[in-house]
Amino acid sequence: VQFVESGGGLVQPGGSLRLSCAASGFTFSSYTMTWYRQAPGKERESVAFISSTGGYTNYPDSVKGRFTISRDNAKNTVYLQMNSLKPEDTAVYYCNRIPLSQYWGQGTQVTVSS
Numbered sequence: 001v002q003f004v005e006s007g008g009g010l011v012q013p014g015g016s017l018r019l020s021c022a023a024s025g026f027t028f029s030s031y032t033m034t035w036y037r038q039a040p041g042k043e044r045e046s047v048a049f050i051s052s053t054g055g056y057t058n059y060p061d062s063v064k065g066r067f068t069i070s071r072d073n074a075k076n077t078v079y080l081q082m083n084s085l086k087p088e089d090t091a092v093y094y095c096n097r098i099p100l101s102q103y104w105g106q107g108t109q110v111t112v113s114s
Contacts (some may be wrong), residue, residue, distance in 0.1 A: 001008035001025040001104045003095050008108030011085055019080040019108055021095035028089060029053075029073040032098040036081045038107075049098065063089075085112045 007019040020033070026031045032051050038044040048069035057069050068081040078095055092107035 001097075001101045002040035003101075003103070005093060005095055005108040008093060008110045010111045010113065012114050013112055014085060015085050016081070016083045017085065017110060019082065019093055019110075021078045021080075021105070023076050023078065023095070023097070026085040026097065026101075028067070028076040028097075031052075031079070033071060033078040034096055034098055034100075035067075035069060035078070036094045036096060037089075037110075039088075040095070042091075044094070049094075050078065054104050085110075086114045 002024045004022045005019060009017060009019060009092050011017055027111055028053055032043060032049060035048045036044050047060060047063050048067055048070045050071050059067055066084045073080045076114050090112050092109050094104055094107045096104065
């Protein structure tokens with residue numbers, strides 16, 4: 001099982017980023033996928049879920065209306081569109097499947113700062 005996240009960077013408050021996660025080593029289309037983030041000194045927290053077919057998504061209140069998760073099962077890739085970014089969104093972002101795999105990718109750093 002492998003996850004390779006990309007698309008992070010430095011963005012000003014109010015800006016947007018689109019993260020990508022290429023997954024391999026399992027039947028991607030059979031799994032719910034999720035994005036997590038971990039800020040310095042904080043626990044890792046989930047920020048989005050998407051069902052195996054993409055027909056159901058869920059977000060915590062902290063990102064609802066600003067983040068959108070999507071997937072392309074033909075490309076074994078899950079995306080996270082992040083709009084109206086805030087400094088508190090600064091974190092390393094990771095993807096994983098549900099149930100969680102013990103294997104995590106390297107993550108992609110998102111920094112929101114002016």
